[in-house]
Amino acid sequence: MDFYSSLADAPQRCAEPDPGYVEPRFLEFFAGSGLVAEGLDGIFRSVWANDICAKKARVYASNHDAAHFCLGSIEKVSGSELPHAELSWASFPCQDLSLAGPSGGIRAERSGLVWHWLRTIDEMRVRPTVLVAENVTGLVSAKEGAHYRELHSALASRGYRVGALMLDAIHWTPQSRPRIFVVAFDKAQSIPQHLVDAAPNWAHSDALIRATRGLDECVWWRLPSPSGNVPKLADIVEPDAPFPDAETEARNLALISKRHRQIIDSMPPEMSLTAPGYRRTRGGKQVLELRFDNVAGCLRTPEGGSSRQLLVMRKRGQLRARLLTARETARLMGAPDSYRLPDSYNEAYKAMGDAVAVPVARYLGLHLLAPLVRSAHG
DSSP states (O other), X not given: OOHXXXXXXXXXXXXXXXXXXXXXXXXXXXXXXXXXHHHHBTTBEEEEEEESOHHHHHHHHHHSOOTTEEESOGGGOOGGGSOOOSEEEEOOOOTTTOTTSOOOOTTSTTGGGHHHHHHHHHHOSSOOSEEEEEEOTHHHHGGGGHHHHHXXXXXXXXXXXXXXXXXXXXXXXXXXOEEEEEEEEETTSOOOGGGEESXXXXXXXXXXXXXXXXXXXXXXXXXXXXXXXXXXXXXXXXXXXXXXXXXXXXXXXXXXXXXXXXXXXXXXXXXOOEEEEEEEEETTEEEEEEOOSSOBOOOOOSOTTOOOOEEEEEETTEEEEEEOOHHHHHHHTTOOTTSOOXXXXXXXXXXXXXXXXXXXXXHHIIIIIHHHHHHHHO
16 A cells, blocks of 8 residues: 555554543644653544654654545645644744754744744634644754744734743653743633642743743633652563664763763662663764663654664673664653554654653643643633
């Protein structure tokens, strides 16, 4: 079966959380591999999704109802042709806002596609009540918050009250993954008091607070503090995953930084160890820098020179090293083991590394987005 046939034939996955709940609709721009749709499943009903990447679209089609998936550039999307929806979500490209990238800014070629998202909002016959724009923390920290302020002002000028949150996946999964979620609400509607704070709270970083100073229509959204047990990295590791050949493994172990090797050597030999790390260049030499808090570093896409994350483990008293498996990356993103991944390791790693963590999207949907929609539409 070809790709386009698979889009039409993919199974629908949309379960209601309770018998009386009617899911509001949402549009998803830059939908990627479908983890936002996974997180919002049962809270919102996806009626249209778009991405330009055919490989990610295949992952989406393997896990969701893809009859409404539009493969192609957002530049060719006409807002007048979009179905009605209460929510529009855009996880727009981060390359020009990432502190690790060229920092071209929110008007650059890739991250600047967010303006086409806003164009579609302008073209819609009935605009969504709630908008969400998601991106890396560089959105609020780069250029002293100038990029965020430009986006905030553009949303406010369109008649929305706007607030941003910094949510880190570490509250739900063993991955350090802070992201900015800009939430805009039609200012013709009244915001329920329990959804707003008078001042910044746990979901507002210092950089975000600085970026919002002096802005109009600014809201401090209130979310309950996350609670409950978060799994440790060791809990999600596949115990029987294979290791590379002896030469590759020895080469990776030899890269461990001197300081981190000293930490490992100081541990009792019987002590379990699961330490993730990235290869970095320090003083002109490549080293493997680890972390020892049982939390993975932020997953990245294996492009532009970014390395894949390694795991250093002690197995039966012996130090071993291997790459994260594709399924481990999915678990770090909060995707269930039933979530279908590409057969290609690189494609699976990219599909997960360039996405929104499932429980973060779900938490935001349950505690802010759905209540906002209900308050406006009953």
